[in-house]
Amino acid sequence: MQQDIAVIGIGLSRWGELWEQSLRDIFVESALHAIKDSGVDHIDSMYVGSMSPGLFNNQEHLAALLADYLGVGSIPSTRVESACASGGLAMKMACLDIMSGTSEIVLAGGVEKMTDVDTDGATLALASAADYAYEVYQGVTFPGLYAMIARMHMDKYGTTEQQLAEVAVKNHLHGSMNSMAQFPQKINVDAVLNSVVIADPLHILDCSPITDGAAAVILCSAEKARQLKLHPQIRISGLGHATDTMALHSREDITALSAVEKAGITALKMSGKKIDDIDLFEVHDCFTIAEICILEALGLFPKGKGGNAAASGKTRFDGPMPVNTSGGLKAKGHPVGATGIAQIVEIVTQLREQAGERQVKNARVGLTQNMGGSGGSCLVHILEAV
Amino acid sequence: MAIPEYWREIKHRYKLEAGKCKSCGYIVFPMRLICPKCQNQDFDSINLSREGTLITYSVIRVASSRFVNQAPFAVGIVELKEGVRILSQITDCNINELKSGMKMQVEFRRIFDDGSSGVINYGYKCVPM
Ligand SMILES: [Zn+2]
DSSP, X not given: OOSOEEEEEEEEOOOBOOTTSOHHHHHHHHHHHHHHHHTOSOOSEEEEEOSOHHHHHSOOOHHHHHHHHHTOTTOOEEXXXXXXXXXXXXXXXXXXXXXXXXXXXXXXXXXXXXXXXXXXXXXXXXXXXXXXXXXXXXXXXXXHHHHHHHHHHHHHHOOOHHHHHHHHHHHHHHHTTOTTOSSOXXXXXXXXXXXXXEETTEEGGGBOOOOBEEEEEXXXXXXXXXXXXXXXXXXXXEEEEEEOOSSGGGSSSTTOOHHHHHHHHHHHHHHTOOGGGOOEEEOOOSBHHHHHHHHHHXXXXXXXXXXXXXXXXXXXXXXXXXXXXXXXXXXXXXXXXXXXXXXXXXXXXXXXXXXXXXXXXXXXXXXXXXXXXXXXXXEEEEEEEO | OOHHHHHHTHHHHTTOEEEEETTTOOEESSOOSSOTTTOOOOEEEEEOOSEEEEEEEEEESSOOGGGGGGOSEEEEEEEETTSOXXXXXXXXXXXXXXXXXXXXXXXXXXXXXXXXXXXXXXXXEEEEO
């Protein structure tokens, strides 16, 4: 990066079905944790990712609402949206704000309050991340889109339903070691395969849940962080951002997530790292098949060979390339706008060696990959312990 | 669905009207202003053929409220003869016997109703040949 940025504070709200808390409550809860963790006495600006408060809560204009309820007076506040990659986008915009010299200390947050509508309302709101006129109009759902990716991966590369299930089993194992996870229970392959089918071949246990939750981090220049000296330094050394066709059917290869590939290459190049230099990954496993395709797009596995990643144990927290040590979207929960920031929170926790039972040994460099829609947008960040 | 929104999609949904780039020959569906392959802005208007091949598919078992009375139903991505792909429901078929590579015919069908006083929404669905 042109200028080093440091992550000096992290915070999560409680995650789950939080009927007693509002959108603004959960955001403020996460932001207060992050501010307290950083030790700063003020923030200069804030960026918040949220996919669809309009559809979930009949509330737009979050920028002003959340700054108001955070009690930070008149600071510049911006809400950004890129479907389920809104959190990752807030992270990027906060970095650019610091790099431009406009702000010194910036909060990057994400929030989604999804249970103020029923499951049907949530399904419709999430569907707005697909092409409304040419996908949703025909009756397809988000699980349906990823199911078609899975079907093609199975037809083309011989990937099996068991291999998909292994991704869920692995991420629930990780989630069982994370006190913040919405679904911390361990599951086995049979439980996944015997769970109700949502869209063939995806079962409900192949899908990430509906979650209320928020996440926040505090960023500043590396120089400022050295003055504050509250934590071991965590530096953001690379970021990548790319888009792909909106409609899944417009892609030449339905199983190739080219926005992921491009954002990954950009971020690695910026940080001067190779994919083999990364010690751990938080990736966007909105569905089990997504994790498989993402690992292939990032270059961790050759095209078509990602199916066995989880089953082989390679992507377990104690394996050679740990993926989703937090439990991933699958077990930790997926409040869509908050996910991209929560991934940063997990990597920072690991790089600070504060991840407890699920701690990855010798974790020095981590990568987050946050994705919108069926892969129409993607953000990748690389973080390093200094 | 609002009437203007419905009306302006008729050429795509009823007639499969597409654009063929005058510069590189790439076919866009629906019609666009700019070719995504060569950025040219001149297109010939063509109607897509109504035959294609199933590329991938799923059976939607948990549908949104608009489609809940149709579930379970099949959806798929179909590549038409011209190489253009569309996503649509696969209907008049045994949902347990779908296979990638099956030949499909595109038909004009009812997609969903907007309740008792709303418009009936039509469009294309695919049927195995
Ligand atoms: Zn062209």
